[in-house]
Amino acid sequence: MSPGSSEQGNIDRIFTPEALAGGVHIVTGGAKGMGASHARRIVAAGGRVLLGDIDVAGVKSVADDLGDAAAAVELDVTDEDSWTAAVAAARELGDVRGLVNNAGIFGSGSVTDLDVDEFRQVHRVNVEGPLLGIRAAAPALRDAGGGSIVNVSSIAGMIGIADRAAYVTTKWAVRGLTRSAAIDLGHWGIRVNSIHPGRIETDFIAGLGASILPNQVIRTPGQPADISALVVFLLSAASRFSTGAEYVVDGGRYVGEYRPAPERP
Numbered sequence: 001m002s003p004g005s006s007e008q009g010n011i012d013r014i015f016t017p018e019a020l021a022g023g024v025h026i027v028t029g030g031a032k033g034m035g036a037s038h039a040r041r042i043v044a045a046g047g048r049v050l051l052g053d054i055d056v057a058g059v060k061s062v063a064d065d066l067g068d069a070a071a072a073v074e075l076d077v078t079d080e081d082s083w084t085a086a087v088a089a090a091r092e093l094g095d096v097r098g099l100v101n102n103a104g105i106f107g108s109g110s111v112t113d114l115d116v117d118e119f120r121q122v123h124r125v126n127v128e129g130p131l132l133g134i135r136a137a138a139p140a141l142r143d144a145g146g147g148s149i150v151n152v153s154s155i156a157g158m159i160g161i162a163d164r165a166a167y168v169t170t171k172w173a174v175r176g177l178t179r180s181a182a183i184d185l186g187h188w189g190i191r192v193n194s195i196h197p198g199r200i201e202t203d204f205i206a207g208l209g210a211s212i213l214p215n216q217v218i219r220t221p222g223q224p225a226d227i228s229a230l231v232v233f234l235l236s237a238a239s240r241f242s243t244g245a246e247y248v249v250d251g252g253r254y255v256g257e258y259r260p261a262p263e264r265p
Contacts, residue, residue, distance in 0.1 A: 019236045020047030023097030023147070026090050026137060027051050028077055028129070031058030033202035034152065035102045037224035038231045042098075043069045045232050050090040052077075053103070077103050077129030083136035090137075095144035098235040099137040101130035101174075102152045107166030119166040126170035127177065134181050138190060146189025148235045151178045152227070155198045155250045171196075175246060182244030191243035193234050197227050198250025217252025 025042050029035035030051030039049045043066050052075025053059035063072035073089050076082040090096045107122035109115060130151050141147035156164060157171030175194055182192040200222040230247055233239050248254075 019045040019232060019238070020098075022046075023095060023144070023235075024048045024050060024090050024093045025098035025100065025235060026086060026096065026133075027100045027102055028075060028133065029053055029103030030062055030072070031055035032062075034197075034200065034224045034227055035100075036062045037228045038100055038102060039063075039066060039070060041225070041228035041232050042235070045236070047098070047235070048093050050086065050093060052086045075103075077101075077133060078124045080132055080136070083132050087136045087140050091140055096137060096140035097144050097147040099133055099141070099147075099149045100152065100231055100235070101133050101150070103129055104152070104154075104170075106164075107170075108163060109165060110163050111165045114165050122166040123170055123173075126167070127173045130174060130177060134177075134185075134192070138185055138188065141185075141190050142188040147191075148239070149181065149185075149190060149192040150231055150234045151192065151194045152231075153178075153194045153196050153246075155196050155248065155254060157194070157196055158246075158248060159254055178246070179244045186243060191234075191239070193239070193242055193245045193247065195227060195230055195234070196246060196248045196250070198222055198248075198253045200224060200227060213253060215253060215257065216250075217255060220251070222249070222251055 020042055025047050027035050027039050027049055030039050031053040039051050039062060042049045049070045051059045051063050051070060051072045054076055056074045059072040063070040071089065071093060073086050075086045103125065105122055105125045107118050134149060151174050153174040154171040156168045157175050161168050178192050178194040185192060202224060227249055230249060
């Protein structure tokens with residue numbers, strides 16, 4: 001049995017196929033990794049999905065695999081016109097009830113040696129991208145009678161990480177954006193929450209080292225499905241009383257000092 005397969009089986013039993021029925025949900029960064037996983041879980045829960053990505057071939061491939069419940073568009077999250085077109089395409093599919101701001105990029109370097117142009121680009125994608133998405137999608141959510149926005153931040157939005165100054169600052173900014181948007185959009189019946197994944201096994205984190213550190217309490221790697229299950233929960237009516245909240249999903253990696261207990265006889 002492959003790592004995470006039993007966990008996947010448990011996740012598959014959490015939601016009924018009707019959890020997101022009747023709604024269209026926009027997912028950015030949908031060509032692979034967590035974005036593609038989110039799209040699959042949304043469709044499995046009865047929703048329809050509009051996937052956006054700058055990787056046009058990749059995002060169309062994912063949409064094709066999902067059949068009539070999915071469509072794909074080229075989406076540059078830093079471009080307002082691109083967002084306008086994506087939301088219009090989502091409206092053509094039905095009532096837009098959700099937005100998952102999943103797209104993001106890394107940036108390397110400490111505060112003393114990072115490349116300033118790279119720093120600005122990371123902020124454009126990771127902070128300005130979700131902001132533009134919220135601005136573009138909010139009227140559609142309002143017109144549908146309300147809905148849910150999920151901002152995928154990171155555990156890097158809760159702690160500091162060496163040599164990741166650009167990435168860390170963007171993920172902290174997403175926390176503030178989430179809280180402000182929750183307040184600003186609440187009167188339209190729109191909820192806004194953030195998810196803070198730890199190390200999840202995707203191509204996005206390939207090359208960053210081991211996915212399990214000595215202080216991680218749950219001794220199995222995180223899988224995209226672990227995050228997607230929470231995405232579906234936050235998009236659904238099951239989380240109707242949750243907004244402006246932060247959900248950490250890191251296997252207990254940063255919960256505190258951890259010493260594994262001796263093995264039981």
